[in-house]
Amino acid sequence: MEVAAPQAAVPVIELVGVSKRFGAIQALKEVDLSLYAGEVHALVGENGAGKSTLVKILAGVHRPDRGLLKISGEAVELRSPAQAQAAGIAVIHQEPTLFPDLDVAENVFMGHQPRDRLGRIDWRRMYREVEQLLQSLGVELNVYLPVRGLSVADRQLVEIARALSQDARVLIMDEPTASLSPREVEELFTIVEQLRARQVAILFVSHRLEEVFRLASRVTVLRDGQRVITAPAQDLTPEETVRHMVGRELAALFPKEEAAVGEVVLEVRHLSRAGLFRDVSFQLRRGEILGLAGLVGAGRTEVARVLFGIDQAESGEILVDGRPVSIRSPREAMRYGIAYVPEDRHQQGLVLDFSIARNITLSILKRVARFSLIRSRQELKIAADYAERLHVRGGRLTQPVRALSGGNQQKVVLGKWLATEPRILILDEPTRGIDIGAKAEVHRIVSELAARGLAILLISSELPEILAMSDRVLVMHEGRISGLFSRAEADQEKVMLAATGQNRQSR
Amino acid sequence: MSTTTTRVEESRRRALSGGKRLVALVGRVRELGLIVVLLAIVALVGLQTPRFLTPGNFEQILLSIAILAIVAVGETMVILTRNVDLSVGSTVGMTAFVCADVLKNHPQTPVILIVLLGCALGAVLGAVNGLIVALGRVPAIVATLGTLYLYRGLDSYIAGGTQVSAYDVPDSFLSLATTHILGVPALIVFAAAIALIFAYLLRATRTGRELYALGSNPEAARLAGLRAERLIFLTFLLCGLLSGFAGVLWGARFATVDSGAATGLELQVIAAVVVGGVNIFGGSGTILGAMLGAIVLGTIDNALTLLKLSQFWLQAIDGAAILAAVTLDALITRWLQRRLRSGRQR
Numbered sequence: 064m065e066v067a068a069p070q071a072a073v074p075v076i077e078l079v080g081v082s083k084r085f086g087a088i089q090a091l092k093e094v095d096l097s098l099y100a101g102e103v104h105a106l107v108g109e110n111g112a113g114k115s116t117l118v119k120i121l122a123g124v125h126r127p128d129r130g131l132l133k134i135s136g137e138a139v140e141l142r143s144p145a146q147a148q149a150a151g152i153a154v155i156h157q158e159p160t161l162f163p164d165l166d167v168a169e170n171v172f173m174g175h176q177p178r179d180r181l182g183r184i185d186w187r188r189m190y191r192e193v194e195q196l197l198q199s200l201g202v203e204l205n206v207y208l209p210v211r212g213l214s215v216a217d218r219q220l221v222e223i224a225r226a227l228s229q230d231a232r233v234l235i236m237d238e239p240t241a242s243l244s245p246r247e248v249e250e251l252f253t254i255v256e257q258l259r260a261r262q263v264a265i266l267f268v269s270h271r272l273e274e275v276f277r278l279a280s281r282v283t284v285l286r287d288g289q290r291v292i293t294a295p296a297q298d299l300t301p302e303e304t305v306r307h308m309v310g311r312e313l314a315a316l317f318p319k320e321e322a323a324v325g326e327v328v329l330e331v332r333h334l335s336r337a338g339l340f341r342d343v344s345f346q347l348r349r350g351e352i353l354g355l356a357g358l359v360g361a362g363r364t365e366v367a368r369v370l371f372g373i374d375q376a377e378s379g380e381i382l383v384d385g386r387p388v389s390i391r392s393p394r395e396a397m398r399y400g401i402a403y404v405p406e407d408r409h410q411q412g413l414v415l416d417f418s419i420a421r422n423i424t425l426s427i428l429k430r431v432a433r434f435s436l437i438r439s440r441q442e443l444k445i446a447a448d449y450a451e452r453l454h455v456r457g458g459r460l461t462q463p464v465r466a467l468s469g470g471n472q473q474k475v476v477l478g479k480w481l482a483t484e485p486r487i488l489i490l491d492e493p494t495r496g497i498d499i500g501a502k503a504e505v506h507r508i509v510s511e512l513a514a515r516g517l518a519i520l521l522i523s524s525e526l527p528e529i530l531a532m533s534d535r536v537l538v539m540h541e542g543r544i545s546g547l548f549s550r551a552e553a554d555q556e557k558v559m560l561a562a563t564g565q566n567r568q569s570r
Numbered sequence: 571m572s573t574t575t576t577r578v579e580e581s582r583r584r585a586l587s588g589g590k591r592l593v594a595l596v597g598r599v600r601e602l603g604l605i606v607v608l609l610a611i612v613a614l615v616g617l618q619t620p621r622f623l624t625p626g627n628f629e630q631i632l633l634s635i636a637i638l639a640i641v642a643v644g645e646t647m648v649i650l651t652r653n654v655d656l657s658v659g660s661t662v663g664m665t666a667f668v669c670a671d672v673l674k675n676h677p678q679t680p681v682i683l684i685v686l687l688g689c690a691l692g693a694v695l696g697a698v699n700g701l702i703v704a705l706g707r708v709p710a711i712v713a714t715l716g717t718l719y720l721y722r723g724l725d726s727y728i729a730g731g732t733q734v735s736a737y738d739v740p741d742s743f744l745s746l747a748t749t750h751i752l753g754v755p756a757l758i759v760f761a762a763a764i765a766l767i768f769a770y771l772l773r774a775t776r777t778g779r780e781l782y783a784l785g786s787n788p789e790a791a792r793l794a795g796l797r798a799e800r801l802i803f804l805t806f807l808l809c810g811l812l813s814g815f816a817g818v819l820w821g822a823r824f825a826t827v828d829s830g831a832a833t834g835l836e837l838q839v840i841a842a843v844v845v846g847g848v849n850i851f852g853g854s855g856t857i858l859g860a861m862l863g864a865i866v867l868g869t870i871d872n873a874l875t876l877l878k879l880s881q882f883w884l885q886a887i888d889g890a891a892i893l894a895a896v897t898l899d900a901l902i903t904r905w906l907q908r909r910l911r912s913g914r915q916r
Contacts, residue, residue, distance in 0.1 A: 145795030160793055162786035164853035165779075173783050174794045176776055183774040 081130030105279035123147030153226030325349030334379030354533030402485035420446035470501020644809030652852030659835035660721035665817025688818035696810015736825035785852025
């Protein structure tokens, strides 16, 4: 095992006591981080631990509220991505941002193309240099190809080449392997090793612990916006790392009420959709809350979308009340009594400029309309009923939803779907981005709904929420079911190990 | 291990060279396609009316589109950045009238000054568009729809219902449009020169490439440190300047100018650019393509006149040409994307 970075040297880049707040959410709190030339430093943490915020600060997208950013020991301020680049910091995004219409070479050199004495672009030199650059990385990529057709892996290579063409000294890789095939991951790792040998400082952000322990010389764990530990990789085991990642407070959560769990209303058998999830099977019962845990990109939302008829599965079966059904559209899903509250309520759940009442009745227009004309009184009556049951606060029913707080908006979305009187409710991250008080209230409502006999599939990236609310916990890892725990069995560590795919590997 | 690696690499290399050829081909397909369409029209119409196939008639076609082509060069640059300039017709109209009017009142003004005046006026009008879009962040289609009417209104106000006719301006001005350079009408020479210069600049300068980058992915352009506002302002400025020059030529060519000059020109210009394969959503297309687009539309126009078909047919066929071009463009892009994807599977 390689020895950790030379500690005597000055870090190429360093964060000292960096804090960042977005509205009510403290994204980062007094975080320290240092990167040395020639080291691969892994940054790990649960969803929402603050990894992306940290990356964005290093990339010049966000500026810290407090704290210092030092480059080679000197405090600097990065006001834009362009400034970060000029300072030698390059970011390889999970989904590369490139110019699809332009070819590989132009993408590498956009903004700093080699020029001849007259200031004209020296195309021949540009193609030659990009070819050499890619060759030095051991990569074969046609520099004349437009980027439009390249795979994610190849587009990442273009970004890496771009970083090297600008002599980047710091390379931040934000979940670079998330959409790569195993073979592509291997190729990427070879290149990361080369970059390390070239004395580039690499920050490797990932939640795949196997990869972290293969590549990194040091590991920093973030939890709830705070740094928990920074340690040489050989001093940590995956199990310890997981323990550092979890261990969040269970306070201020509303535990699920006991409810009689009844017959199976929804069953999924061997459901697959290429590249997204494979062989997913589970049962959901009346009055039950089935928690669906996993890391971002594990395929949970993709499963939900299939259940609600937005996408189609390629193989497998869906059974409602024991009868196989084919759900080809949300309309059909609603007919089977399935409701889906999507994660992004602004884009998918609400019409912000419509009133509270109109949003709630949007999915049941038939019931409020006569001869295709909406009867306002009927609309208000139905809406008032749900708004009261859900404790929507902050305004009259005729007020636009835009004016409500996040928590109350979420309640309106819930109200909208409850108005369809579903029997199966799929909730995707129902409490993301809302404050603690509203969270507890959403939990109480969900729990009440289950008590009244609804079957609920609860997708959440917050382990405490999953553990407090669920009768059973289903865990997905990279598109497959990697664990199923009863309420009594489930704890943060078991679920997290399953979510990171550790439970299946013997280490 | 080594044998499989070699085999994989072998197939990969083959996919690569195949991809290269494919892309090189498709890159030319749009322009080649236009040339094929052009030749088809020429052949078909030539069989019907022999008069169509005379050199004089071809010169006539090029003359008829020369001014439009100059504006199309500017419009191409604007569209490449994902914007559009709807005010070019009004800009041409206003500069045409103002230049002719100045000459009417001061017949002694040297023609070169008039040309500079037209360019400057056009540049100012373009700069106003640029400021509204780049700094005001008003969508270009709305901003320039506004200035389309604003500039036309100003033009009417300046004209006050008057018109300048051929008798009011000196012959030296009119000769801008009638003179020949090396036996070729000056208008055609101007248009060709401008197209060549800007085509070269788009290829050879960083700024030129940055226009493509900005239109291709604004977010990536920002991350690459490109200054979007500056680039957008610059394209509107240049588009205005070229429209101003086109306005001067318009005055010289048609000699009789009132406040309605060049009304509706913007749509012909955009039609030519789009038919020429410039993506209306920015990021791809060439000036050569836009020029071919103008020639194709001009040829259709000319052919219909010779075939004595009504104006109604002309508009319908222009419309059909635009739809065909845009649909073809979308199909090619999708097909190319699929082919490249499958060629790159490992």
